[in-house]
Amino acid sequence: MLYAQVHLTLPAWVHDAVDTSATYPDDDARIALAIELSRRNVEAASGGPFGAALFGPDDRIVSVGVNRVMPTSCSVAHAETMAFMLAQQRLQTPRLNALGAPYTLATSSQPCCQCFGASVWAGIDRLLIGARAEDVEALTEFDEGPLPADWPQELERRGIELVRDLRRDEARAVLQAYAATGGARY
Ligand SMILES: [Zn+2]
Numbered sequence: 001m002l003y004a005q006v007h008l009t010l011p012a013w014v015h016d017a018v019d020t021s022a023t024y025p026d027d028d029a030r031i032a033l034a035i036e037l038s039r040r041n042v043e044a045a046s047g048g049p050f051g052a053a054l055f056g057p058d059d060r061i062v063s064v065g066v067n068r069v070m071p072t073s074c075s076v077a078h079a080e081t082m083a084f085m086l087a088q089q090r091l092q093t094p095r096l097n098a099l100g101a102p103y104t105l106a107t108s109s110q111p112c113c114q115c116f117g118a119s120v121w122a123g124i125d126r127l128l129i130g131a132r133a134e135d136v137e138a139l140t141e142f143d144e145g146p147l148p149a150d151w152p153q154e155l156e157r158r159g160i161e162l163v164r165d166l167r168r169d170e171a172r173a174v175l176q177a178y179a180a181t182g183g184a185r186y
Helices: 027-043 080-093 113-121 133-139 152-155 170-182
Strands: 051-055 061-066 104-109 126-131 160-164
Touching: 027 051, 027 061, 027 080, 027 104, 027 126, 027 170, 051 080, 051 113, 061 080, 080 104, 080 113, 104 113, 104 133, 104 170, 126 170, 133 170, 152 160
Parallel strands: 104 126, 126 160
Antiparallel strands: 051 061, 051 104
């Protein structure tokens, strides 16, 4: 049997966790939402301890993502890639800022090597990060993969503004809570 389509989903609880009419004008509120999504994903046992939210030019949510690797048997179903794919489907464009409007992704932890690449191609203008990769690798068994050593500069060179260490301790606390559950390492 040859499969010819992929179906990926977020957990049903995201509809209760997200207010799509609210505005998120500042970075703190945006990263707080990404971390809240990561926390709820752990509590609901609906995936790994990672959350992301994508904001459009009107400061409203375009999409959100949480890690869905294990529930969907899909290694690319990370929080960031889920948010990118859902935003691209909603806006019907593979490059979000193709028409010039700015888009921002907030993610609870630093993108892994896959999500770094996805961030380069998705068409975002700003990337907000909570925990660092070293936090992820110190607190959990997740592998962040072979990122370019100069990945922050690489993003800046491609016009993506990087803001790190936003609510870092809060993001770290979710990683610790996940590790305490003995969760799988994917
Ligand atoms: Zn990733």
